[in-house]
Amino acid sequence: MKLTRRDALALGAGAAVFAVAGGRAGSAWAGLEDTEKAVMEFTGGATPASGRITLDAPEIAENGNTVPISVSVESPMTDDDYVASVLILAEGNPNPDVATLHFTPMSGAAEATTRMRLAKTQNVIAVAKMSDGSVFMDKKEVKVTIGGCGG
Numbered sequence: 001m002k003l004t005r006r007d008a009l010a011l012g013a014g015a016a017v018f019a020v021a022g023g024r025a026g027s028a029w030a031g032l033e034d035t036e037k038a039v040m041e042f043t044g045g046a047t048p049a050s051g052r053i054t055l056d057a058p059e060i061a062e063n064g065n066t067v068p069i070s071v072s073v074e075s076p077m078t079d080d081d082y083v084a085s086v087l088i089l090a091e092g093n094p095n096p097d098v099a100t101l102h103f104t105p106m107s108g109a110a111e112a113t114t115r116m117r118l119a120k121t122q123n124v125i126a127v128a129k130m131s132d133g134s135v136f137m138d139k140k141e142v143k144v145t146i147g148g149c150g151g
Helices: 005-020 032-043
Strands: 053-056 067-073 083-090 097-102 110-116 122-130 135-144
Touching: 032 083, 032 122, 032 135, 053 122, 053 135, 067 083, 067 122, 067 135, 083 110, 097 110
Parallel strands: none
Antiparallel strands: 053 067, 067 110, 083 097, 083 122, 122 135
């Protein structure tokens, strides 16, 4: 087979597109399995209980680029009983991991506020890991609208 200049250019263009696309095949969105896997890795296989952690997120976000969220965990924050870390996940984003927050007894309170980007209507999940190894979870669905036209 003889490789012509036109064939070489076509192969080069195809390789460039493959490189720009990240060389990935398959879905661009994380699945529920990816989120569950991230939770299990964070908790060490323990099933999170409800309570002690509160996730505040809007029910409807008119702009998915800047969705305000806050998380707080009830804890005395003493040397013997404190929040070690909090994992924030978004089920429908390409990568479900949004942030991991680390606390110490010197933090005083286990609270944080931030903004995150949501690609579409989805569940936002916060998981808290306590110093004694117990884990707690809260979940909120956030409806992302385009131009505020309803969920």
